[in-house]
Structures are given as C-alpha cells and as structure tokens.
Amino acid sequence: MPITLPQSLPAFDILSKEGVMVISPGRAATQDIRPIRIGLLNLMPKKIQTENQFGRLIGATPLQIDFQLIRMSEHQAKNTAADHMEQFYRPFTEVEASGEKFDGLIITGAPIEHLPFEDVTYWDELQRVFEWTRTHVFSTFGVCWGGMAMAYHFHGIAKHILTEKQFGCFRHRNCQPASPYLRGFSDDCLVPVSRWTEMRRSEMEAAGLTMLLDSDTTGPCLVQDVAARALYVFNHFEYDSTTLKDEYDRDVLAGKPVTVPENYYPDDDPNQAPLNRWRSHAHLLYGNWINEIYQGTPYDIMSIGK
Structure with a gap:
C-alpha cells in the first residue's frame, strides 16, 4: 500500500517513477483505514536527497504511510531552498504545541560529529524532542549521529573520535537472528559506513542495550533500546548507490586527503x-520496523504514551 506525500513534493514524482506507491493526502482521505504516521526529523544538509532515501524505504511496505517532514525550529537550512522548507517542513515547536502523536519517528544523522553534543546549536531543542518521544511517539529510529545523540541523552554513552574515517561497505554480523527487526536477514550483511566517530559495544551493552548488528571492523551498527522504544543504526542502509561515490568525488575535488571507500567499487x-549490495537488507530493516509498529501501535493514535 502507498505512502502519502504532497503531490508538489519532489519525492512524489521521483518515487512514483521508481515504482514506489505514492498517493496524495486527498486520495488517502477516501480510504477507510488508519495510515501509519511516520515523522522524519531531517537534520541532514541535503534535505531533498534525504527525503527521497527514507521515503523510498518506508514507501515500499504494504501499508499506507502518512509521511510528515519536521525540522528544528530555529536552525536555518543552508543547502535547501527556503521555499522548499517553508512549504513542506513544520518546525518542531509547532508539532510539539499541537499535541499530535506519531506511530514512528526517524531522526537522521547530521554532519557535526566532531562537535561535543552540548556544542550543537540546536542541542537543547533536540533534547526536548527526545523527551517528547517518550509520550508522543510509539517507536523512534535514530540514524547515525541521530542514534548516537539519543544513546548519549538517554544513557550517557559517549561517542569516540576515530583517528581515521570509517569509509566504505563493511560486513556486519547478525547477532540476534530471532529479532523481529532482522526478519529475513542473512547471517551477515554489507552496510555502507561513513563516519569519524564510533560507539563501543561494551559501553552500550553495559547500559542494557541489545546488539542486533555488529562488525569487528567498524563496531556496533544496529542497537535496540527497549526502554526508550527505539532503534539506533550508526551506518547507512538508506544510502543511494552513488552516495559514497559523491562523498569521495567531493573530497578529491576539494583536495582533501581521502581514501577510496573500501569494498565499494x-x-x-x-x-x-559502484555496486549496490545493501538495498535488499535496507528494505527488510525498514519494512520490519514499520511492521512492528503496525502490530503494536494502538488504533487510537492519541492513546500512544498513555
């Protein structure tokens, strides 16, 4: 079944041409089922690219998804047109004041991993978002820096600066084959990685978090936080086939020291x-997440958090 998007959003046409089922809000209103309400708190600079990446994954499930785009209230996007932000995004303060609730919320990464969390300009508001998810979101998915920030906020787990960038596609071990989030997963899988920081397995397990996917080379990948009703993924299942290539070409053009992404070309x-060898597992992961939401979220969405 389809994902609901405004027809004027660029992702509507892009995903339609790719075969993803998308419908307009007007068409969705005529269907006598409750859509699963998923918010995307988009902290990435290239907003449209990120919308497409996550819309592609959550729009592949057999459920109707009401996809809502959210931004930090005071932070101004520098790489996306202001009219796009004004037309399609709502500031978190508006969402918070409305009292509305969400079945799922995705919090993306952000290119600020060298900064201490407290030095991020919107950190105070982001902490409000994290606390708001306790009572207004059934399940939260923190991605890369977003997941690290959630683990730090809820459990005090530090991120550690690496001496060199982890960059490429790395094999990850399936640590919990019986987990519903890993339904259909192979015993190991290839996942794109692009980061200068890491979180350590020993510290996460000491905090009571459950390791779902792990790598001897790049460390934890997917972690479940039962208490916060959250998943944290520190790598990038959502990446397009050329995302690592674009990062590599950008750094080469800028004259920055950069290595060829491992096991990618x-x-x-x-x-x-480059070859995309993670797409199937990406669809499995996000499809499993949405299925778990669908199985557990109350029909009366306002009952979430009560």
Missing part, C-alpha cells in the same frame, strides 16, 4: 561504477 577501482 569493483576491484576498489573508483573509475568503475
């Missing part, structure tokens, strides 16, 4: 087209 040759 055929024969590690950046002159060849």
Whole structure:
C-alpha cells in the first residue's frame, strides 16, 4: 500500500517513477483505514536527497504511510531552498504545541560529529524532542549521529573520535537472528559506513542495550533500546548507490586527503561504477520496523504514551 506525500513534493514524482506507491493526502482521505504516521526529523544538509532515501524505504511496505517532514525550529537550512522548507517542513515547536502523536519517528544523522553534543546549536531543542518521544511517539529510529545523540541523552554513552574515517561497505554480523527487526536477514550483511566517530559495544551493552548488528571492523551498527522504544543504526542502509561515490568525488575535488571507500567499487577501482549490495537488507530493516509498529501501535493514535 502507498505512502502519502504532497503531490508538489519532489519525492512524489521521483518515487512514483521508481515504482514506489505514492498517493496524495486527498486520495488517502477516501480510504477507510488508519495510515501509519511516520515523522522524519531531517537534520541532514541535503534535505531533498534525504527525503527521497527514507521515503523510498518506508514507501515500499504494504501499508499506507502518512509521511510528515519536521525540522528544528530555529536552525536555518543552508543547502535547501527556503521555499522548499517553508512549504513542506513544520518546525518542531509547532508539532510539539499541537499535541499530535506519531506511530514512528526517524531522526537522521547530521554532519557535526566532531562537535561535543552540548556544542550543537540546536542541542537543547533536540533534547526536548527526545523527551517528547517518550509520550508522543510509539517507536523512534535514530540514524547515525541521530542514534548516537539519543544513546548519549538517554544513557550517557559517549561517542569516540576515530583517528581515521570509517569509509566504505563493511560486513556486519547478525547477532540476534530471532529479532523481529532482522526478519529475513542473512547471517551477515554489507552496510555502507561513513563516519569519524564510533560507539563501543561494551559501553552500550553495559547500559542494557541489545546488539542486533555488529562488525569487528567498524563496531556496533544496529542497537535496540527497549526502554526508550527505539532503534539506533550508526551506518547507512538508506544510502543511494552513488552516495559514497559523491562523498569521495567531493573530497578529491576539494583536495582533501581521502581514501577510496573500501569494498565499494569493483576491484576498489573508483573509475568503475559502484555496486549496490545493501538495498535488499535496507528494505527488510525498514519494512520490519514499520511492521512492528503496525502490530503494536494502538488504533487510537492519541492513546500512544498513555
């Protein structure tokens, strides 16, 4: 079944052409079922690219998804047109004041991982978001820096600066094959990684978090936080086929020291087209997450948090 998007949102046409089922809010209103309400708190600079990436994954499920775009209230996007932000995004303060609730919330990463959390300009508001999820969101999915920030807020788990960037596609071990979030997963899977920081398995397990996917090379990937009704993923199942290539080409053009992303190009040759070997697991993960929401969320959405 489809994902509900405004017809004027760029993702509407892009995802439609890719075969993702999308419908307008007017069409959705005529269907006699309750859509699953998913919010995207988009902290990434390239807002439209991120909308497409997550819309592609959650729009592939057999459920109607009401997809809502949310931004930090005072932070001004520098890489996305102001009219796009004004037309499609709502500030968190408005969402908070409305009292509305969500079946799911995705909190994206942000390119600020070298900063201490407290030095981020919108940290105080983001902490309000985290506390708001306790009573207004059935399940939260923190992605990369967003997941690290949630683990730090709820459990005091620090992120650690790496001496060199973890960059490429790395194999991850399935630590909990019986987990409903890993339904259909192989014993291991390849996941894109692009970060300068890490969280450590020993510290996360000491805080009572459950390791779902882990790598001997790049550390924890997917972690379940039962108490916060949350998942944290520190790597990027949502990446497009060329996202790592775009990052690599950007840094080469800027003259920055950068290594070829590992295990990404055929024969590690950046002159060849990269291969996408994570797409199927990406759809499985987000489909499983939405299915778990659907199975557990109350029909009366206002009952969430009570």
